[in-house]
Amino acid sequence: MTQAASPEAGRETMPTAVLWDMDGTLVDTxxxxxxxxxxxxxxxxxxxxxxxxxxxxxxxxxxxxxxxxxxxxxxxxxxxxxxxxxxxxxxxxxxSVPWRPGARELLTALGDDAVPCALVTMSYQRFVDPILAHLPAGTFAAVVTGDRVTHGKPHPEPYLVAAEQLGVAPEDCLAVEDSSTGARSAVAAGCTVLVVEHHVPVPDGERRVKRDSLDGIGVADLPALVAEGRCAC
Structure with a gap:
């Protein structure tokens, strides 16, 4: 699968925020x-x-x-x-923190371009903290963990809470996920989802775009990915 931005990418809309799953997406835990x-x-x-x-x-x-x-x-x-x-x-x-290929690089680039990010994980805060300690302070403007929501994925609540904490509309966000459960949660919240399969297959579906890896994906590629995802049905 190609990961280069399309020639029309610059005419598309940059996501207002990027909402990250953790296990299997940001880190291979x-x-x-x-x-x-x-x-x-x-x-x-x-x-x-x-x-x-x-x-x-x-x-x-x-x-x-x-x-x-x-x-x-x-x-x-x-x-x-x-x-x-x-x-x-x-x-x-x-x-040891086992980072997924390209994840830290994209996360850093988003920070450099002032694109707000949130972490949306069903892991508990005490597991998330040692991972966040390896990232610069403020990398995530919001952190939603499984012990801080009433309904976990695939319910939309985790992604809705993340968008609310960032002060953005979920429809304007790009979620990054590796599982069907997570993708269903993000889509139900209204997000477009970049799916990078890892341990389990994720079915194609509405508002989903797939890539083999985050490696090589930059901020400039995101508008085209969002546009492709919004066309998915």
């Missing part, structure tokens, strides 16, 4: 979650599979906690399972 899930299964004498792990990608954490409780046959509550997951994943992030 899904392997950390999966490794922690397998460690829990071994600890409690249960079983787990890669397919089961991929089925949780993009979910709000309490939904994943409930699924793990049922599928592993654990006695803990979903909230307790989530906290144990976070313990394992935070420990791994503190050792």
């Amino acid at each position: 899904e392997p950390y979650w999966i490794a922690t899930e397998f460690a829990m299964a071994e600890k409690y004498g249960s079983t787990w599979s890669h397919e089961q792990a991929l089925g949780l990608v993009g979910n709000e954490l309490l939904v994943s906690g409930a699924a793990i409780k049922e599928q592993m046959g654990l006695q803990q509550s979903p909230a307790e399972i989530v906290e144990e997951l976070l313990d394992g994943v935070v420990a791994r992030v503190q050792e």
Whole structure:
């Protein structure tokens, strides 16, 4: 897939803001979650599979906690399972942050061009903090985490809250996502979505444009991507 801006890109409209998913989009932390899930299964004498792990990608954490409780046959509550997951994943992030190709570069370029960005993730704040510590202060003008919304993705609330905190209309925003759950959330909020698939496939759909990677995508490419996404049905 080409990632160059079209000759008409400059005549299109720049998104008012860019709203970023985190896991699998900004950072490749899904392997950390999966490794922690397998460690829990071994600890409690249960079983787990890669397919089961991929089925949780993009979910709000309490939904994943409930699924793990049922599928592993654990006695803990979903909230307790989530906290144990976070313990394992935070420990791994503190050792190393695995950035996705092109993500930091685009994020930096957006900051240089004064395009506001928000982080919209279903991870909890205590997992987000060590990742944000590796970025310049103020990189994200708003941060929406799974423990600060009533309804997680695929509900539109996370993206609606992010747009509201930035003071912009969601219809004028470009969301960057890697999962079907996240893309559904952003589209339901009214955003155009740049989908960069990673661990799981994402169906084509309304207001979605796909690229293989963020590597090589610059600020000048965004108007054409928004225009392409708005034409998608």
